Every structure is written in C-alpha cells, then in structure tokens.
Amino acid sequence: MAKKSKTQRARASARRAKRKELQEQEVLAAEDSSSANTTEAPEKKGLFKKSEKPAETQPKASEKKPAKKQEKAKKPGFFSEVRAEMKRVTWPNRQDVIRWSGVVVGALVFFGVYVFILDNWIVTPLLLAISSLGA
Structure with missing residues (x-):
C-alpha cells in the first residue's frame, strides 16, 4: 500500500x-x-406560515445593532487570519522542492529548444520562400 x-x-x-x-x-x-x-409541546406550523411568538421574545431592531458592533470588534484582522492559514499549509520537504524544480527547469529547456527549432529552421525559411514568390 x-x-x-x-x-x-x-x-x-x-x-x-x-x-x-x-x-x-x-x-x-x-x-x-x-x-x-418533556417540558413543552412543539408548535406545529404550516409551510408558509410565520411562527407566532409573543412580542416580548422578538428582538427589536434597535437591540440588534449593538450586537453587530460587538461581532465586528471580535473579528480577527487580515494578518492574523493569514498567519493562521499559513500554519495550516502543508509545506514540501527539501527533496520534493529539488525534484519539482528539476522538472520545471527541464520543461523550460525542452520548450526553449522546441521554439528555437520551430522558429529558425521551419517558420523563417517558409516566410522567405513565400516572400520570394511575389518578387
């Protein structure tokens, strides 16, 4: 395995x-x-009916605003969130970094040679041949 x-x-x-x-x-x-x-039977309500609660239990709009201000004050800042996220990152070990760096360099060399051959030995002679036809 x-x-x-x-x-x-x-x-x-x-x-x-x-x-x-x-x-x-x-x-x-x-x-x-x-x-x-055991203490209270649950209320049955229809699909589109609002539950009927006494006016005392429903919070007023003015009571909601201070709670939102308190929530904003408790939220961590951007950099503390970044720090916490960076602790969760699984970092590669030295061997993995070397291996994948080799893969990247190899791919760059391969595609560099490919573009060089395509440009100098195929495209340029074709363009010269096409331009000489008109003269």
Whole structure:
C-alpha cells in the first residue's frame, strides 16, 4: 500500500475531527430536544406560515445593532487570519522542492529548444520562400 502524503493525512485528520464534532453536536441536540419535549409541546406550523411568538421574545431592531458592533470588534484582522492559514499549509520537504524544480527547469529547456527549432529552421525559411514568390 502506498504511503499517504502529508496533505492526505491532514485532510483525513480534519475529516475525523469534523465527524467527531458533528457526533457530539448530535448527542447534545438529542439531549436538548428530549428535555424540551418533556417540558413543552412543539408548535406545529404550516409551510408558509410565520411562527407566532409573543412580542416580548422578538428582538427589536434597535437591540440588534449593538450586537453587530460587538461581532465586528471580535473579528480577527487580515494578518492574523493569514498567519493562521499559513500554519495550516502543508509545506514540501527539501527533496520534493529539488525534484519539482528539476522538472520545471527541464520543461523550460525542452520548450526553449522546441521554439528555437520551430522558429529558425521551419517558420523563417517558409516566410522567405513565400516572400520570394511575389518578387
């Protein structure tokens, strides 16, 4: 069996952590719903009907604005997000960098020679032959 790369291992680890988190949330939701079902019957509502809540429980528009200001203050800045993202990057090791640098240099040499041959030995003689026909 082939050895998994760092990226594959990191993705698998992230999937396991996410799956575990979802299972924990489901357990908590099941506990909350079981306790809510024993105390109060859920309201039945139609597909397009709004739920009827008392006016006291619905937040007013003026109450929503301070909450948004608090959320903006808590958001991290651009550079802290960049730093956090750079920590998650799977960096290549020295051997991979050398190998892929060799591939890039080889491709550049190959295409440079290809364009040189195409330009000097095929296209230029054809253009000279075509231009001499008219004279």
